[in-house]
Amino acid sequence: MDKIIHSLKVKNSHAYDDISTKILKSSAPYILFPLTYIFNKVLSTGTFPDRLKFSEVKPLVKKGDKKELFNYRPVSLLPSFSKIIEKIIYKRLYNYLKDNNILVDDQYGFREKISTENAIYTLLNYILSELDKRNHIGSLFCDLQKVFDCVNHEILLSKMKFYGILGMANKLIESYLRNMYQRVLVNSNNSNKALSEWVQVKHGVPQGSILGPLLFLIYINDLSLSMDKLAKSVIYADDTALIIANSNPEEFKENFSSLIINITNWFQSNLLTLNGNKTHFMQFLTNKQNERIIQINAPNSINTNINSTKFLGLTLDVSLSWKDNIAALTSKLNKACYAVRSMKPLLSIDILRMIYFSYAHSLMSYGIIFGGNTHSNKNIFKIQKRIIRIIANIGNHESCRQAFKELQILTLPLQFIFSLLIFVNKIREIFYKNSEIHDCNTHFKDIYIYPHQD
Numbered sequence: 001m002d003k004i005i006h007s008l009k010v011k012n013s014h015a016y017d018d019i020s021t022k023i024l025k026s027s028a029p030y031i032l033f034p035l036t037y038i039f040n041k042v043l044s045t046g047t048f049p050d051r052l053k054f055s056e057v058k059p060l061v062k063k064g065d066k067k068e069l070f071n072y073r074p075v076s077l078l079p080s081f082s083k084i085i086e087k088i089i090y091k092r093l094y095n096y097l098k099d100n101n102i103l104v105d106d107q108y109g110f111r112e113k114i115s116t117e118n119a120i121y122t123l124l125n126y127i128l129s130e131l132d133k134r135n136h137i138g139s140l141f142c143d144l145q146k147v148f149d150c151v152n153h154e155i156l157l158s159k160m161k162f163y164g165i166l167g168m169a170n171k172l173i174e175s176y177l178r179n180m181y182q183r184v185l186v187n188s189n190n191s192n193k194a195l196s197e198w199v200q201v202k203h204g205v206p207q208g209s210i211l212g213p214l215l216f217l218i219y220i221n222d223l224s225l226s227m228d229k230l231a232k233s234v235i236y237a238d239d240t241a242l243i244i245a246n247s248n249p250e251e252f253k254e255n256f257s258s259l260i261i262n263i264t265n266w267f268q269s270n271l272l273t274l275n276g277n278k279t280h281f282m283q284f285l286t287n288k289q290n291e292r293i294i295q296i297n298a299p300n301s302i303n304t305n306i307n308s309t310k311f312l313g314l315t316l317d318v319s320l321s322w323k324d325n326i327a328a329l330t331s332k333l334n335k336a337c338y339a340v341r342s343m344k345p346l347l348s349i350d351i352l353r354m355i356y357f358s359y360a361h362s363l364m365s366y367g368i369i370f371g372g373n374t375h376s377n378k379n380i381f382k383i384q385k386r387i388i389r390i391i392a393n394i395g396n397h398e399s400c401r402q403a404f405k406e407l408q409i410l411t412l413p414l415q416f417i418f419s420l421l422i423f424v425n426k427i428r429e430i431f432y433k434n435s436e437i438h439d440c441n442t443h444f445k446d447i448y449i450y451p452h453q454d
Helices: 002-007 021-026 028-045 080-099 116-132 153-162 167-177 212-220 249-269 323-343 349-365 375-392 401-407 412-426
Strands: 054-061 072-077 136-142 180-186 199-201 232-236 239-246 280-284 308-311 314-317
Touching (some): 028 167, 116 136, 153 167, 239 249, 280 308, 323 349, 349 375, 375 401
Parallel strands (some): 054 180
Antiparallel strands (some): 054 072
């Protein structure tokens, strides 16, 4: 219990009870024993305390027009005490799912030691392998409407029973989901703060909770199993890519039609809504395969005639050239460069360096292992050097090599190599060494080899 309390992030934000994690952690020595007794009772009786089921929902703008309701993400501010018991339940539930291999391998979201890079790598590796076989290949990128808010409690509990989460454990989750209440909090940081009335939550799992994401994984776990015979699934939480491949164009069309029917039926059965206007199907081609585009008609306003789409923050185009992604990245980095230039007279080099890592570096390094060696990246490198020159206060035509060393910042090419080495080390179990193929004591016996794809 003490470890769980100290693992909480120190925050001044609080829920309706006005108790922040900062207050909770500072008072931990005085409340540890009564909390331990109460939470042991929670686990033994399968009853989640009602007073911990009240949350304040703070709407945060994602993007777009602030006047549009769908451009907001509802984040729940939960009582600090609720986070402790949720962490206890989460650990036990996740260990059960992990030990029994219940969560499908196609799901990459909210999993330990797995990131978006793993999901994108799986997607790209499958696409490139099928292109090498000269197969027709395309992916349905699904967009779901407010999935966390649409989780049906009865369906979730029945799925948990199917996965063997029975008895007191199922009773505790049911108690956690029942009789939840929430109210909307607007303008929490100023004197114009406004609160709505308390309303009972009859479906959905709270965004911002510790247990909510894991419950959602259980809810959506059988999606890829339902599509297994039709498509390869790559799922990160609710971001879903369903990939079909076939050497025969007519069978490719039939596969797509069957996929649409099955995915629509699955969403309807689970009371989830597929947003047809934001759901795309894109065919992938090599530069020599433009004549192989297959004309496909899709229902529900699904767009099948696109040249690029976004998946997990990266822009993918039909030929995987990364030009569109680099163009979007260039625009963002130019804004970062302007921000650094504007703040240069006001801040020290150390602060500017922190801004560089939080703003520019985070943009450049994300997904760099996939498109970092393309020729178009020279424009990104130019912007990076421009930012470094601004921070180091050197001229546009002066060498910035020494500035990179003094600021301890990797150049874009070196960052690509460094990120690639880290990622390969994370997935090194899929590689084998030359020494595993033959017994010859060569200089290259310890070189890692990627397995051949049949």
